[in-house]
Amino acid sequence: MTMRQGWMIQASRTAVGVCLALGLGACAAQVPGPTPAAVPAITASARQVEPADPLLIQEVRLTETAGQRRVQFQFSQPPHGIDYFPLRDPSRLVIDVQGPIASQPQVETYDTLDQLVSAVRISTYQGRIRLVIDMESEEVPPFSVDQRESVITAYLGHKQDVSATPQMSNTQVLMAAEDTSADIPGTPAPARQQPQPSQLPADAVPESGQRSSALIARAEVPEPAYTGTHISLDFRNADIHDVFRILADVSGFNIIATDDVQARVTLKLVEVPWDQALDVLLQANGLEKMQSGNVVTVSTSQRLEQERTARLAAKQVEQQLADLETVYLTINYVKATEVVELISHEADSDGGGVALMSPRGTIAADSTSNVLILRDTPEHIVAVQELIKNIDIQTPQVIIESYIVTASENLARDLGIQWGSRYATGPASGNPTGVNFPGTLGVGGVGALGTGGVPFIADFPAALGAPALDLFLGSLDGSQALNLRLSALETQGKARVISRPRVVTINNTPAQIRNRREVRVPIISGNTVVGGPGTTGGSDAFEEFDVGITLEVVPQISSDGYILLEINAESSELATPSIPAGSGFPQIPDVLTRTASSNILIKAGDTFVLGGILQDDLRQDETGIPYLRNLPGFGWLFRGKNRSKTKDELLVFTTPRLTAGVSPVGLPTAQQLWEKRSRRPGATASDRLPPAAGTAAEGVWREGGLSERERGWDTRRLDC
Secondary structure: OOOOOOOEEEEEEEOOEEEEEEOOOOHHHOOOOOOOEEOOOEEOOOOOOOOOOOOOEEEEEEEEEOOEEEEEEEEOOOOOEEEEEEEOOOOEEEEEEEOOOOOOOOOEEEEOOOOOEEEEEEEEEOOEEEEEEEEOOOOOOOEEEEEEOOEEEEEEOOOOOOOOOOEEEEEEEEOOOOOOOOOOOOOOOOOOOOOOOOOOOOOOOOOOOOOOOOOOEEEEEEEOOOOOOEEEEEEEEEEHHHHHHHHHHHHOOEEEEOOOOOOEEEEEEEEEEHHHHHHHHHHHOOEEEEEEOOEEEEEEHHHHHHHHHHHHHHHHHHHHHOOOEEEEEEOOOOOHHHHHHHHHHHHHOOOOOOOOOOOOOEEEEEOOOOEEEEEEOHHHHHHHHHHHHHHOOOOOEEEEEEEEEEEEEEEEEEEEEEEEEEEEEEHHHOEOOOOOOOOOEEEEOOOOEOHHHOEOOEEEOOOOOOOEEEEEEEOOOOOEEEEEEEEEEEEEEEEEEEEOOEEEEEOOOOEEEEEEEEEEEEEEOOOOOOOOOOOOOOOEEEEEEEEEEEEEEEEEEOOOOEEEEEEEEEEEEEEOOOOOOOOOOOOOOEEEEEEEEEEEEEEOOOOEEEEEEEEEEEEEEEEEOOOHHHOOOOHHHHEEEEEEEEEEEEEEEEEEEEOOOOOOOOOOOHHHHHHHHHHOOOOOHHHHOOOEOOOHHHOOOOEOOEOOOOOOOOOOOOOO
């Protein structure tokens, strides 16, 4: 270990370990505990002592409490003034202290074991003492610096809430006593304050200094949130009642000890809050306290438990003897039967909560007048009235306006060919064969008859009613004939159906919009068909299909004008039967259903679009004579073609609006609603995206800075 001349290294054993310090009186002020046992000191050779009037640093202490760092510098006398500013690259906080400095200034660096403060450096700059606090992070955290007499304290970071769980206080004491001939006074406790971030100047001044050896003592002590006045206690085999009397004088509370509290205590506490000292004293002797106003009663745990049990039994007896009263409560905005069910469920549950009604109480509801009839003790009647006051309120309502646009487009092209020939020879036609057999010869088709009674060999016409070109060639004697017929048909259709349903619903209640159609399809079957007239034996029957659009929306209103919507959309239509024709089974059409579900957080009055329900069918059929329809150059004479293209698209534009006259005050905010929805079981990744920030009325619903088109949505603007 490297030492400077004139320094003394003192070691002592404390309740938490061994403390090393430079100077005098360092370890006694660090942690409460028994009086440390001194260890023989090792003193270096004497050096020349500086005059008594220079400003000297006697102690440097780093403390972490509830996430906030506090760096304290104890000086030999009050400085004349301080200046402080942050610096970057590396990040550090610089404190310049004004006052008389030593003729031979020393430069020291103290490394720490802290995650925020890496080191504390002490040097001089332009006639001032410069204190530099080096940071581990890239930026200097929020800070404040104050001076109270001879102590300069720097607060780094914000103090976290410690009311829920006890925190750990990490203390690192770095001693730098410059004058070994003088006693080092204890560090006075600075007044409690919440530091505020200081204004940071734009310019900075470089500092000088060099690194050397460091000396660190670390202690970890649990520190609950105590706020009492700091006191120091030193007792040896003292009566515990005398200690209670001192704590009562300091705190201003009346402390009363029961007759079974008898103990003698030995303790030494230095600069601890009085309420912490009281808790330490009670825990060490197996005692408990009970506070009522400014009176604190101290007793054994067994006696206090007996008193609590006795008070509970007395309260139950009082409830059994109390007179019952009957009240009639008019319910305005909810059903009285639902209130009865809610209160009865609370009374039957074993959740450990406070029952709204006593075992003697009864409750009933009149559904006609919506009046609640309650008979119970006055205390429980007040509890029920308080419950009704909070739940019997006018629920905000939401108007759901929707534009449902159904666009369809179809194109069909049909090309058909029919041709046939006839050739006959024999006595009847005037051109005999000249032989006895065959005396008559005829060649031709056997299909439908064309022009001139010529039967078709290739019969692949276009759709019924299609325009056609007919060519007929025949001989004078009628023995030879040729008939050719070409038919073609093209159909094209476009349709757009717009419906504008509107529905009103209350908060957290589903609203359903239906735009559906019941289709009756005739079905020919040899058996009875469900939904038919009930006849049998090859009769005609009808099957009913419910197809169309269903939109279900569950709104949840926030207090800041946003609405969280849970949306379930369904679109269904009839499709081609999957059972082939001629199979002997009924030709029942299939039902094609498309669904979409989403959660959207949107401001009231904005519009969002639910699209992407698109169906594009392309179909091409070809009929012909096997093998011949594939002949190169002549195959078209033996085949017919049919090509169709159908495109259907569904867009739903929805606008939620709040009804006038009802304020959503008291409801959760939009951020709280979205976080709750993201934590629910089964939430998807899309549910955890940021809420919408733009307006869909302009065709864009922004989410996380991306438009719908950038996120793959088919967004359109409704021009109606």
